[in-house]
Amino acid sequence: MTLFGWGVLKGMGVTLKNFLTSYFRKPDEGGIFTVQYPEEREKPVENYRNFPFLVYDGTPEKIRCVACGICERECPPKCIHIEMELDAAGKPARKPAVFDIDHGLCMNCGMCEEVCPFDSIFMDHAFEVTAPERQKNLVRHKKELSKSNEYFKKIRPALASAVDQKRKAAEEKKKAAVPPPPPQSAGGQAQTTAQGPQ
Amino acid sequence: MPILELTAKFGTYAVMAAVLVFALGVVTLRNLFHCALCLAAALIGTAALYVVLQAEYLAAIQVLLYVGAVVTLVIFAIMLTEHLAGKTVRQNNAQSLPAIAGLLGFVSLVTVLILKTPWPVTPAALKAKTSVMELGKALMETYVFPFEVISIVLIAALIGTVVIAKKDEEDLPR
Amino acid sequence: MRGVEFYVDMIFVTAKAWILALLGRFLPDWLIVLASITISGVAILCLGPVIMMYLTLLERKLIGRIQNRYGPNRVGIWGLLQPIADGIKMFTKEDIVPAKADKIVHLLAPIAIVVPALMIFLVVPFGERMTAVNLNIGLLYFIAVSSITILPIFMGSWASRNKYSLLGGMRTAAQMISYEVPMTLAVVPAIMMSQSLATNTIVLAQAGDYDLHWFIFTPWGLVGFIIFFLCATAECNRPPFDLPEAESELVAGFHTEYSGMKFALFYMAEYMNAFTLCAIAATLFLGGWQGPFLPSWMWFFGKTFVLICVMIWFRGTFPRFRVDHLMGFAWKFLLPLALVNILLTALWQFTSNLAAWFGSILVLGVSLWILVRLNRAFVPEKRSYPLEG
Numbered sequence: 001m002t003l004f005g006w007g008v009l010k011g012m013g014v015t016l017k018n019f020l021t022s023y024f025r026k027p028d029e030g031g032i033f034t035v036q037y038p039e040e041r042e043k044p045v046e047n048y049r050n051f052p053f054l055v056y057d058g059t060p061e062k063i064r065c066v067a068c069g070i071c072e073r074e075c076p077p078k079c080i081h082i083e084m085e086l087d088a089a090g091k092p093a094r095k096p097a098v099f100d101i102d103h104g105l106c107m108n109c110g111m112c113e114e115v116c117p118f119d120s121i122f123m124d125h126a127f128e129v130t131a132p133e134r135q136k137n138l139v140r141h142k143k144e145l146s147k148s149n150e151y152f153k154k155i156r157p158a159l160a161s162a163v164d165q166k167r168k169a170a171e172e173k174k175k176a177a178v179p180p181p182p183p184q185s186a187g188g189q190a191q192t193t194a195q196g197p198q
Numbered sequence: 199m200p201i202l203e204l205t206a207k208f209g210t211y212a213v214m215a216a217v218l219v220f221a222l223g224v225v226t227l228r229n230l231f232h233c234a235l236c237l238a239a240a241l242i243g244t245a246a247l248y249v250v251l252q253a254e255y256l257a258a259i260q261v262l263l264y265v266g267a268v269v270t271l272v273i274f275a276i277m278l279t280e281h282l283a284g285k286t287v288r289q290n291n292a293q294s295l296p297a298i299a300g301l302l303g304f305v306s307l308v309t310v311l312i313l314k315t316p317w318p319v320t321p322a323a324l325k326a327k328t329s330v331m332e333l334g335k336a337l338m339e340t341y342v343f344p345f346e347v348i349s350i351v352l353i354a355a356l357i358g359t360v361v362i363a364k365k366d367e368e369d370l371p372r
Numbered sequence: 373m374r375g376v377e378f379y380v381d382m383i384f385v386t387a388k389a390w391i392l393a394l395l396g397r398f399l400p401d402w403l404i405v406l407a408s409i410t411i412s413g414v415a416i417l418c419l420g421p422v423i424m425m426y427l428t429l430l431e432r433k434l435i436g437r438i439q440n441r442y443g444p445n446r447v448g449i450w451g452l453l454q455p456i457a458d459g460i461k462m463f464t465k466e467d468i469v470p471a472k473a474d475k476i477v478h479l480l481a482p483i484a485i486v487v488p489a490l491m492i493f494l495v496v497p498f499g500e501r502m503t504a505v506n507l508n509i510g511l512l513y514f515i516a517v518s519s520i521t522i523l524p525i526f527m528g529s530w531a532s533r534n535k536y537s538l539l540g541g542m543r544t545a546a547q548m549i550s551y552e553v554p555m556t557l558a559v560v561p562a563i564m565m566s567q568s569l570a571t572n573t574i575v576l577a578q579a580g581d582y583d584l585h586w587f588i589f590t591p592w593g594l595v596g597f598i599i600f601f602l603c604a605t606a607e608c609n610r611p612p613f614d615l616p617e618a619e620s621e622l623v624a625g626f627h628t629e630y631s632g633m634k635f636a637l638f639y640m641a642e643y644m645n646a647f648t649l650c651a652i653a654a655t656l657f658l659g660g661w662q663g664p665f666l667p668s669w670m671w672f673f674g675k676t677f678v679l680i681c682v683m684i685w686f687r688g689t690f691p692r693f694r695v696d697h698l699m700g701f702a703w704k705f706l707l708p709l710a711l712v713n714i715l716l717t718a719l720w721q722f723t724s725n726l727a728a729w730f731g732s733i734l735v736l737g738v739s740l741w742i743l744v745r746l747n748r749a750f751v752p753e754k755r756s757y758p759l760e761g
Contacts, residue, residue, distance in 0.1 A: 004740065004744045008690070011689045011690065012685060012686075012689050014689075015438045015685060015688050015689045016685070018437075018438055018439075018440065019434070019437045019438045019685075019688075022437045022438075022440060023437075030440070031440070032437075032440055032441055032442060033440070034441050034442055036442070036445075199401055199402035199405065201402045202402045202405060202406075229474075231474075231477070231530055232477070235477070235523075235527065238523055242520075254507065254508075254509050254513075255509050255512065258509050258512040258513050258515075258516040259512070259516070261516040261517070261519070261520060262512070262515060262516040262519050265519070265520055265523065266516065266519030266520065266522065266549075266552070267519075267549075269523065270522055270523070270526070270545065270549060273523075273526050274542075274545075277526075277530065277538070277542065329508075330508075330509065330512075330568075330569055331567075
């Protein structure tokens with residue numbers, strides 16, 4: 001119909017329909033898709049990256065990080081600060097004593113996760129982080145950064161299970177690569193081979 | 199209730215004084231826009247006086263036509279000119295004294311005329327109330343000729359406006 | 373013995389009479405008169421801004437639903453305390469006046485725009501015996517007072533000393549003047565058929581068998597209602613006629629330079645104007661407070677509420693008019709249509725039988741067709757500017 005004013009009425013019909021069905025339709029069908037934060041939350045996608053965290057297996061003492069310093073060197077804004085723990089004799093103990101990441105500098109790029117060879121630093125999903133002061137509380141220390149492997153499995157199940165499988169396979173290969181203790185009957189052969197050049 | 203009547207009288211005199219003050223403001227203020235606003239206020243005050251004198255129809259028409267249309271036109275004209283509140287605009291005139299003398303003479307003449315005319319203020323006239331129906335009938339029966347002449351004048355004004363506004367188009371290069 | 377409906381209907385009138393009787397015990401007569409005026413005045417002064425506040429909330433919720441989102445729902449259940457939060461925000465904002473602005477006029481403009489908006493409440497018949505002041509020139513008073521609204525817009529736009537405000541103010545004033553003419557002419561048929569200017573009498577003239585005599589159910593009434601409603605939408609500067617105050621066009625037009633309470637007053641005047649114009653439209657064409665079963669004031673507020681929802685519906689649906697389309701619509705379409713409408717009403721005064729229906733629809737159809745043909749947008753011919761040399 002090309003009556004004068006018909007388009008106006010059609011337009012008003014469309015808005016009326018949208019108004020009435022907004023009470024009934026689900027978000028996927030074209031209804032209201034507002035997620036009313038903080039009562040409802042959207043589940044973040046698995047690969048959503050927010051801020052790094054350190055993984056420990058079991059207790060916080062068994063932190064996977066060995067303080068190699070690769071992430072510190074690779075970080076573009078240089079927001080990571082690592083100091084190796086020294087044991088009683090002054091030798092490096094393959095654990096970080098200090099692991100600081102500055103919230104103000106970190107740009108959530110995920111490079112530290114990509115370059116870590118020990119599967120110890122990954123990107124977290126927690127974004128509801130506040131600090132009352134800019135200078136003090138925005139630097140996150142090792143205690144706040146360490147989170148358990150169960151937490152890791154909860155937020156990033158696919159990656160966590162892949163990492164776990166990889167680590168288990170590596171461990172089993174290491175166990176299989178250790179040579180079995182030599183039996184007593186084959187001692188002569190072993191000794192012959194073990195003697196080498198005389 | 200004498201207190202209310204006294205208040206009404208006092209209020210009427212206050213409105214009259216306000217109208218006079220605003221009218222004075224129209225001619226003496228430096229800023230032309232303020233003058234236009236004082237004009238609007240004076241006309242609204244006049245409408246209030248019409249209400250006091252029990253001519254509500256006239257008051258409504260006064261507001262509708264004067265304040266709603268004439269003052270709007272005046273303000274449009276003011277806004278389209280420059281040099282509104284210039285300090286260069288002379289406020290005083292060298293001929294103020296003869297003007298005031300002439301004005302006083304005119305006012306006294308008109309006052310004497312008003313006081314001496316035998317206005318037909320009869321009880322019947324005082325009790326008469328205008329109703330819209332009577333006004334309509336009068337317009338259509340007794341005063342139909344002025345009514346038609348006014349409508350012709352208005353049509354002429356409208357057509358003249360359209361012609362004047364349209365004339366500029368023909369000067370554009372085609 | 374009158375039924376319960378009568379008492380519920382008269383609830384406000386009885387309340388006022390009760391208060392006056394209470395005061396009459398220890399106050400002299402002349403104070404009773406003043407008290408009576410004060411009670412009506414206070415009722416209107418409280419009703420107006422409260423209506424305006426909840427109108428803003430209603431608008432935001434309805435527009436939100438049309439646009440597939442919730443409206444405000446954080447402050448109180450369903451956002452019912454949102455207008456209070458808005459009010460607190462407006463009160464506590466800093467009042468910024470431009471340095472070279474005309475301070476007196478800048479202050480007076482928002483004050484002067486609220487006064488006519490409130491004055492119109494006086495002649496609106498809220499219920500069967502609830503017109504605040506039953507003037508016998510009620511409708512003319514309404515038209516006259518709503519034409520004062522143009523002045524404060526000029527004042528506001530001029531005093532802001534801002535090019536955009538001035539442009540917006542001129543456009544607003546031009547729009548309001550242009551749309552006043554068809555509005556007044558659209559009201560004339562209702563006056564002709566009810567033989568009176570008093571609003572309550574116009575409502576009573578629409579009484580009839582089972583509310584079939586409302587003016588909207590006649591051809592001239594329907595056309596008159598549509599013209600009046602469109603002009604009313606334009607008079608309050610509501611979308612789609614809100615070019616003068618749209619954010620994307622003129623940064624809020626004539627009230628750009630106003631902040632805090634002054635802006636709140638402009639805002640209040642716009643919404644109160646919208647309410648009163650819808651109320652007058654309901655009075656003139658939709659039968660005012662008439663309706664079965666429910667008390668009269670409930671019917672009145674219901675009809676006005678429906679009309680306001682239609683205005684909000686317009687806002688959610690249409691893009692803005694361009695300024696030349698805006699003026700052309702008023703002068704070239706609505707004005708001739710309103711004049712034809714008056715002719716039709718004159719015909720209707722003599723007969724209202726089937727022949728009159730047929731004749732009216734024919735005349736309306738022909739005149740609409742002519743107007744649409746005449747108003748068709750034309751594309752100017754392409755001009756060619758040959759290069760010299």
